Amino acid sequence: MSSQSPIVAAPPEHVVRRIRRLRRGELPCDAVELARYLIGKSVVREFTLGSAARRIAGRVVETEAYIPGDAAAHAFIGPTPRNRSLFLERGHAYVYFCYGMHYMLNVSAESVGIGAGVLIRAIEPIEGIDLIERRRGTKRLLDLARGPGRVAEALRIGPRLDGIDLCAPGPLWLGTSVRGSDAIGTSVRIGITKEAHRLLRFYERGSPFVSGPKGLSREKNFL
């Protein structure tokens, strides 16, 4: 596989329509387990464009867990106005602004009052690809949502979605997987300096939609 266009086909519309919203009870009540669980699941964005209802959906292929007591986690310093969504019951969105220009989507983990989350680092676009291309300003499929900043831009996620329930009907929710997922690889997390040795990044093995240095997503990381 080189720099040529990848052999990846989005599922046809009738398959995509089968996505069912995940109930909160289906989400593991543990950030690490949740991070693994979310690989292969769907993220669905619903919004109106002009007067038309539109939908964008993707398949999660890469996550990172930020666990209680983790110095690299935003929740580590305790609740603040910025990170309060991390302390919500599992399955809520924590959206924050980083590096002055990117938003990032996390799914709160654990139970109420415990600050933990799962960063969605990459998704494979499966529905509304034309809308994503327009928003992202590129037609390169692999660049549409590879990396957490790109995920948020692809899904039109901004500060207004911070704190919303991802297990309820609304503009953004988690759904079942549209296709069986491959084995899950593990590695250190990307872009942090504290707690850098912890193996809390998870990704779908072999997926070209996964972000980060190639060496982090190789065979050797499969346990």
Added chain:
DNA sequence: CGGCTGATGATCT
């Protein structure tokens, strides 16, 4: 393909 860097602003010390 890999490595480097400037952009750009909220949050916290």
Added chain:
DNA sequence: GATCATCAGCCGG
């Protein structure tokens, strides 16, 4: 004033 859970663009091999 430093520190970011980043990205696009540019440069070299």
